[in-house]
Amino acid sequence: DTCNKISKYLQAQNYECNIIGVPKTIDNDLAATDHCPGYGSAARYIAISTMEVYLDARVYDTPMVCVLEVMGRNAGWLTAATALAAYKGAGPDLIYLPEIVFDMDKFISDVKKVYEKNNGKVIITVSEGIKDKAGRYISEYGSDLAKEKDAFGHAQLGGTAQVLASKLKQVLGCKARAIEFSLLQRCASHCASKTDVEEAFNAGRMAVKYAVSGITDHMVAYERDNTPEYKCNYKIVNLSEVANAEKKIPREWINEEGTGLTQAFIDYALPLIQGESSPPMENGLPRFAKLKKVKAQI
């Protein structure tokens, strides 16, 4: 979308410049590409962190309800990545995506069932953007509370997870903790997927190659081989195919109850998080590259 706008603007200014987009977004919601650079790494961070929280919640014998909030206003790709943790036996019991209308009563009943079955241990993951059938964000439920007295001007009652954890505390009378992966999920480069990093590098190189060769108004896209073994190919697609189209999780990849993902999603996502890529370490901490501007070599 940004590419499209930049390209049109430059044309209007009679400035000759070839524009090739790279579909970088951890949200993974762009059309015309199998997946997006960045998604595999964010998905890997989210899956690993969810597994670790799962383990932490099982250290004590007391009931423990955790609501983990993952980025995603309209598409649940990042939240769905927590299904990879469940696939490994250490993940959420319930997953709520923006693709499915959220119903508070059903939610409470879902959680109660797991709570009773699992001796009070429940891990729930939610997209920040879940909405009720009236189209209202669940995160807005909290602002009802703060509306009356707004001493800090912009204060609000936290996000989706906090609203849900508060509700569960009230209903179940137990400890319920809200955890937001927040910015960490988009910047945790120490946890990157090697597959993602390599594909992203190739996508960038191809974009420069196409632009220099005279092509414009296109985007590099990933295409997956239709073979048992994962293989990612690169192609270019017209920007108009991509602009303003938002790719959501297909309904058939979500289970019937709308609280989990099917094997089809696991098959889609698991190859994207393979391999470890960590920045070089120095004194136990990452050494970030400081880039100089140099002319691209093809």
Place this chain on the structure above:
Amino acid sequence: DTCNKISKYLQAQNYECNIIGVPKTIDNDLAATDHCPGYGSAARYIAISTMEVYLDARVYDTPMVCVLEVMGRNAGWLTAATALAAYKGAGPDLIYLPEIVFDMDKFISDVKKVYEKNNGKVIITVSEGIKDKAGRYISEYGSDLAKEKDAFGHAQLGGTAQVLASKLKQVLGCKARAIEFSLLQRCASHCASKTDVEEAFNAGRMAVKYAVSGITDHMVAYERDNTPEYKCNYKIVNLSEVANAEKKIPREWINEEGTGLTQAFIDYALPLIQGESSPPMENGLPRFAKLKKVKAQI
């Protein structure tokens, strides 16, 4: 403390059992030991994540104020670990610890200075347990807001970071984001310090060895060699030396303004986060060990 209680209870029950404590706590606040098993790994996770947030905040040219909340009710060891990120040039501008009385006016003035100097980029790290001079937790400031209407029963306005971010939004009129490391800081085993993991293993082995040899009511403790190169030795100390004593950061390791750490802290903490220790990976995700109960071999 727990060890002490267990030991006294078993003695009262005439149950013969040798008790040797291991000072495991990421809080690092136990007396009679140089540092605690767990601290190095949590400190490493916190330092790395802070560096990543720093980098993320510099991606855009717009002002960005981030308040990162770290665990620690009375001792600031974990929050102080963010000074390691600053030492690497990608850390907080301001650090607020429970060891220093928190003053909201001074805080706002501190932040304003950095905000103007750094073109609106400010990274602040705070301990959850900072208090004002009346002894009131800053996190409680938020509940004033929610007091009026408490629809969810237990709802409250998030934690310390959220209170401060709301305040800064109001005062500076810019985007201010609150991030809590929450449970992640105590369970992120994918980010563990190798030094910490090895020392913890040794501490556990020594505890068993001493207990079997007939010693009781003691704790394994770490002692650092007084040499330029870091070396950790192990000793045992009497439980009574440890019980109910809380080790805080020495005042001279905190800068005069109370908003940062001195080189003495860096020298203390940096050796503890050296080396990488990640659980074995399988399909890009950690494989957690499932332990069977077996008799200890010395």
